Amino acid sequence: MTVNWAGTAFSLILVAxxxxxxxxxxxxxxxxxxxxAVRAGVQLLLVGGILxxxxxxxxxxxxxxLWVVAMLGYAAWTAKQRAPGVPRIVPxxxxxxxxxxxxxxxVLFGLGVFPLGARTLVPIAGLIVGNAMTATVLAGRxxxxxxxxxxxxxxxxxxxxxPSREAAQPYVRGVLRSALSPQIETTKATGLVFLPxxxxxxxxxxxxxxxxxxxxxxxxxxxxxxASTTTTVMALGLSRRLFTPDHRLVRLARTxxx
Amino acid sequence: xxxHPHAVFALEHVTVRRPDPDGGADRAVLDEVDIEISxxxxxxxxxxSGAGKTxxxxxxxxxxxxxSGVVRYRGTPLDDLDPLALRREVGMVFQxxxxxxxxxxxxxxVAAPDAGDEAFGxxxxxxxxxxxxxxxxxxxxxxxxxxxxxxxxxxxVRPQVLLLDEPTSALDAEPVxxxxxxxxxxAGDGLTVVWVSHDAQQVGRVADxxxxxxxxxxxxxxxxxxxxxxx
Numbered sequence: 447m448t449v450n451w452a453g454t455a456f457s458l459i460l461v462a463x464x465x466x467x468x469x470x471x472x473x474x475x476x477x478x479x480x481x482x483a484v485r486a487g488v489q490l491l492l493v494g495g496i497l498x499x500x501x502x503x504x505x506x507x508x509x510x511x512l513w514v515v516a517m518l519g520y521a522a523w524t525a526k527q528r529a530p531g532v533p534r535i536v537p538x539x540x541x542x543x544x545x546x547x548x549x550x551x552x553v554l555f556g557l558g559v560f561p562l563g564a565r566t567l568v569p570i571a572g573l574i575v576g577n578a579m580t581a582t583v584l585a586g587r588x589x590x591x592x593x594x595x596x597x598x599x600x601x602x603x604x605x606x607x608x609p610s611r612e613a614a615q616p617y618v619r620g621v622l623r624s625a626l627s628p629q630i631e632t633t634k635a636t637g638l639v640f641l642p643x644x645x646x647x648x649x650x651x652x653x654x655x656x657x658x659x660x661x662x663x664x665x666x667x668x669x670x671x672x673a674s675t676t677t678t679v680m681a682l683g684l685s686r687r688l689f690t691p692d693h694r695l696v697r698l699a700r701t702x703x704x
Numbered sequence: 705x706x707x708h709p710h711a712v713f714a715l716e717h718v719t720v721r722r723p724d725p726d727g728g729a730d731r732a733v734l735d736e737v738d739i740e741i742s743x744x745x746x747x748x749x750x751x752x753s754g755a756g757k758t759x760x761x762x763x764x765x766x767x768x769x770x771x772s773g774v775v776r777y778r779g780t781p782l783d784d785l786d787p788l789a790l791r792r793e794v795g796m797v798f799q800x801x802x803x804x805x806x807x808x809x810x811x812x813x814v815a816a817p818d819a820g821d822e823a824f825g826x827x828x829x830x831x832x833x834x835x836x837x838x839x840x841x842x843x844x845x846x847x848x849x850x851x852x853x854x855x856x857x858x859x860x861v862r863p864q865v866l867l868l869d870e871p872t873s874a875l876d877a878e879p880v881x882x883x884x885x886x887x888x889x890x891a892g893d894g895l896t897v898v899w900v901s902h903d904a905q906q907v908g909r910v911a912d913x914x915x916x917x918x919x920x921x922x923x924x925x926x927x928x929x930x931x932x933x934x935x
Contacts, residue, residue, distance in 0.1 A: 602802035605858070607861055608814075
């Protein structure tokens, strides 16, 4: 089953409905909705075009790896834009992305879950990096929020002679728990309420539902692993950066929540 | 400056700058401060709000560091001391009570993980709290009780110096009196106390010596003068 260009154009009616609702309620979001829809369409078409090039049998797999590296860089830059109050986020986010990506790729390709090729590498890396990016921004903001809110308590612990890592521990643990819980809840509810994107796409594309489900299960675990490794790397890395080597708490500007 | 044998802290040309909240140039909260703080009794750092008293106090256990100058503890520059060991010798109670999650016992255990209820009980008695509060959730204590629990928690580390950052500013008259009496007993037992206060009457009640902090400068004052000036 395929969707042709005319069909794609008709789906714009759905965007028009969203924009119309915004207009009717005076939300002022119609331009934003249209711009988001157009931008997403153009971006996806561009990526589709690049994928066509990458998937040609004569194209070296190195181009796909290069694409993955570019995604990592762009994701780190985006994380910086979305969490401006988090100190020196770029190197930390990059580390988190690389750890999450490497771990997942080693499991998936090393154990032969998927064959390694442009068709598998680019979308899977995209999935990991995309989820890792969201988790990074969330974890970064929560850490800065928590360390600003609990500044007095953390300093009281330092004043008792606790090393910074020990003083930070209860708060890091709280951040990790609250950052990971939504991901776990989503994983639990999968299949009962909503059919996730990868599976929906495969089934619409004509794949056998059971293979679609198996792919989806792998994807879900991938997303869970990506989110938890990134969150953990971010939280632990940041908790070090929020202290000086002589166990003082760094002063933070309260902009990370914006 | 020569190290005075009776001085527990000495500040030499200490300057601390902070960004101007209105976005202007950095301003010196402490400007070339040269003082000594006596090891004997209670020294009060007195002055109006925003004068730099808290900043000065936080230099003494290295929660902050000066932009220039040297802070010495018993003659040794703080840079040459392990900050964690320093903080166990120089305890601090903050302006707002800072209970940790859990019971009073949990709070004391953060400071002294190996101590038992017997030791915790005598700590609580030293700060005029009944032993029975050990099992209570810290959040259920009143403001005065909470601040004394924080004092007990600080004492659990067995400090030789106690830094108090306006610890009674949020308390009613009766809890203030209990807190002051408790600290006077501790000072009587040989603990060195450095107490930040903006209340001239309190200075009269608790101070053995007074240092006035104003406009980034610090000068010795007589407690009696302050009480006359600020009745």
